[in-house]
Amino acid sequence: MRSLKLTGQLVALAAVAGLLGLLVWRLTHQSHPPRLGAPAPSFSLRRIDGAGTLDLASLHGKAVVLNFWASWCVPCKGEAAMLEQAWKQYRSQGVVFLGVDYHDVTSDARTFLTHHGITYPTVQDGSGAVGDRYGLTGVPETYFIDRNGRLVGAHVVGTITNQVSSFHKGIEAALHS
């Protein structure tokens, strides 16, 4: 009877320890938004403008403008033309624009790209895992990554059309830092 009691106590202790372990794991694995100057969270995502995947690491050595968007996002439609125009303006200076389609239906996203004439590479973050690692609060949001793969310039929350100056400052920071 005594051994039964001891076993029960051990089981209860193990259960409590397990729950504590889960709590610690959750706390230590919470995603924190990356700070300015920190390496941009890496990712490899499926392209929706073509076949295969695109790895952010493959763009090392280039300034990157990372734009999170979705076809269901009304403000994203408003800034699409300006992004495409800026891509055409800056690509000769070694800037790569990369669209990240966030929580979206693939067919809708492709229709969006065609409708707005987007020609820069676009990948899909269907689960939103990459957006979460960047600390995304919604779409659209635009981040700037320098040639060393670090986040620079203040990222633009909301449409770039309302924050043109911040957008261009971000690109300059990515090019020259």
Added chain:
Amino acid sequence: MILARFAAVTVAALALAGPAAAACAHPRASLTFLEGQIMCPTCHTTLDQSDAPAAQRIKAYIQMRIDECATTQQIKSELVANFGAGILAAPTHKGLDLLAWWLPLGGVILGAGLLALGVWRWSHAREPFAAAAGGPALNGKPSPELDPETERRLDELLAKLE
């Protein structure tokens, strides 16, 4: 003239309704059912409780696939491929996801077992006291006789009290 118009409208309506009403080789999937099975990725509720733009687009996609005679499982698989397993409201019945189903059940069974054991031990621990007091035992058996020495001392004590 009116008859000709009516005929034209009828033909047009039939032409439009034709593809949607076309019979599938299997029972059609239900949008209402799937809305309770699929999560809105931006608001973390099921689709039937969300009017978020992302949820609206997913509902439209499901309806389009239902109209194309896709099965419930096909639609779910496509959504998982697009959004990841987190799009499903309930975990699958495969691999580690099985833990989510069996662990709570196991916990309930274990808890019930421990409770039953505790009650059994508690009731049996009380039995000797009941027997020693000369009352009927809890299990209904007759109480044991007192040994002669104890009986003698008890008689003495009772005599003093009188």
